[in-house]
Amino acid sequence: MKLFKDAGHLFRLAGVFLLGTLSFLAIRAFVVPHSFGQYGHYRGAAIAEIAAHPVHFAGHQTCETCHSDIAQTKSAGKHAQVNCEACHGPLAKHADDPSIDPGKPDVAVLCVRCHSASAARPKDFPQVDADQHSGGIPCTTCHQPHNPVIAAGGAK
Amino acid sequence: MNITRRHLLILLPAAAVAWESVLAGTPESSPNYTMTEHWWGMLIDIPKCIGCGNCVRACQAENDVPDGFFRTWVERYHVNDWQLANPQVISPDGGKEGFPSVAEDPEGKYFFVPKLCNHCADSPCTQVCPVGATFISPDGVVLVDQKYCLGCAYCVQACPYGCRYIHPTKKVADKCTLCYHRITKGLTTACCEACPTGARQLADLKNPADPIHAFLKTHSVQVLKPQMATGAKVFYNGLDGSVR
Structure with missing residues (x-):
């Protein structure tokens, strides 16, 4: 079969x-x-x-390789822990090509973002009512932003 | 042009080779970075947060986040003594331009809570993806493969923290990458770089020299929604019990 x-x-x-x-x-x-x-x-x-995405914030270490003088001024003051690009914005393009003008931050907007008085902010954080404090005079008239204590030399 | 059989036989392998290179993807971009040596997370120190919105703006600039969408945002909590379980939470435009000021001696307490993807070690969002487009990388970062994503938004619903959205033009899921393109190059995230008070700190849990270990030993930290057992790796110091 x-x-x-x-x-x-x-x-x-x-x-x-x-x-x-x-x-x-x-x-x-x-x-x-x-x-x-x-x-x-x-x-x-x-x-x-x-x-592989592009980087926009260069990082404060990159800034300090050229701007060591400002890093030194800053390290002596209250803004020692504030990184460069926290105020100046993303500047990787400027770091790659220093001929690109980074521009100056607008102090009228910048300072009050952190320092305008609000009970919601931590109590030990320095805060002012900008109108009462300076009456509209730009902050940089008295405070040097990299080391804001007036005794440290005031405006530059 | 007439394609003869001979031409076709020559062209086909060439096309196959070209397609192979497409499938292979781009080569490793950070040669000095070993994924298995890192396990990323973040530390958020609530008492240090001043609600300036720097992190939100920095994130949008670094990652081209579309307007009205947020990979990180800041919430302001207002908790009354008689309403501990029902805090009032605001986050105008993600806190990008700050918050309305609060008068002296307010009723109850106010505080800010920055939020972002918690890069969960057992993340619900990666488990629901039907195509394997979102995943936890070997170094503990929850990422989206936007070339593979269908835009079905299952993951957007699955995230208990509301950290994902569908990108309005790409139509695929988008979220915090913990600035993966930065941390693999030895930089910190854009939000940590821009935070003026150090309220946010990138943490490498596999690096014994990272200050996170000393901090976790000496502080009482929490994660958001611990009851969901997501293995969240964004640690909050000084977090109020009313935070959701």
């Missing part, structure tokens, strides 16, 4: 199944990014892509 009598349809079905599996594997290899699964269920290359 022949064991696989009339078994042709099974082989045909197996062939179709094999073909389907192979084409699935081929398509999958083509469309799934290679780094998918490198670290987990995601595209590993995405990490390097996100890390």
Whole structure:
């Protein structure tokens, strides 16, 4: 007795199944990014892509390589812990090309952002009612922003 | 131009090679950075926050965050003695331009709470992504692969802290990357760089020399919504119990 009598349809079905599996594997290899699964269920290359975004804030260490004089003035005063770009804004472009003018911050807006009086602020943080304190005179008339204590030399 | 069978046979492998390079992605951009040596988080010192909004502006400038959307924002809490469980919270334009001033001797207490992605170690948002477009990187930062994201917004709903949004023009999920492009280059985040009082500090929990370890030993810190067991890595010092 022949064991696989009339078994042709099974082989045909197996062939179709094999073909389907192979084409699935081929398509999958083509469309799934290679780094998918490198670290987990995601595209590993995405990490390097996100890390390659451009930097806008140069960081105070970069500023201080050129502006060491201001860093020194600042380190002696109350603003020692305030980083350059906290007031001057993002200046990576200026750091890359010093000919780009960083511009001066507008003290009328800048100082009161932190120092306008509000009971919501920590009690030990220096705050003033700007109108009463100076009557509209720019803060920099008396305070040198890099070391704001008036005894330290006043405006420069 | 007529493409003969011969031309096609030559062109096909070339196209395959080109597609291969697309799939491979861009090469490593920070050669001196080893992901497995870091585990990033942040420390927020509530008593130091003055609500100036510097962090919000810095984040928007650094990451091109669209107007009206926030990767970080500052909330101002007003808690009355007789309403401890129902604080009044405001965050006008994310606190970007500061807050209205409060008169002397107010009723109850006021304080600021800066918020951002908590970069949870067991984050709910990455677990719901149907395509693997959002993930926790080996150094503990929750990131979005915007080339892979479908914009289905499951993750936006899943985040218990409201830290995600759908980008209005890219139509994909967007969120705080903990300035991944900066921390991998040895810089601190834009918000920490711009914070004038040091209320925000980037923390590398795998670095034994990081001051975070001394701080955590000597202070009572909290995370937001600890009952959700998200493994949040943004630690708050001096956080009021009314903060949600």
